[in-house]
Amino acid sequence: MNPTVPSPGAGITGALEALSGRVRGIVRRLPTQPPSLVLALALNRLLLPRLTASQRQDLAGRAVEIEVVEPGLRVRLELAASGFVPTGPARTPAVVIRARADALWRLMRGIDDADRLFFDRALVIEGDTEFGLVLKNTLDAVGPLWREAR
16 A cells, blocks of 8 residues: 555544544533533432442542543532532532543443553543542442443
8 A cells, every 4th residue: 555645544534533623622611510410410329328428528528520531521520418419610629530431431330440440541530639549449449330230
């Protein structure tokens, strides 16, 4: 194959990458409240009942941002006395978790743990290291959030 002539798939791949970048840029500018509310409701059902009083106290009052990399989707939550609630853009997150959708899905299902995804660079955690470790250790203790029906 002549290296100066692009392969037939190169144009399609480039166009898809450009489109993906544009979509990600649009999604990142959208408000975080609607998807944050959806995730808060899901966590109130899947995670909150499994947390001990001590774990709830350790996680309470600190905002966490989670970003799904491919679409640029971001959610911001905190644990309040009433359960998980969305936080607004004015609230600086204590921890930012950034990962691809497949990595987050594997983490939720217990297929991979946070350490493996972190060292494979599929999961990035930034911010307050101590709080990040408390969050990670709590999620490890609780176990997978989503179990497959058998």
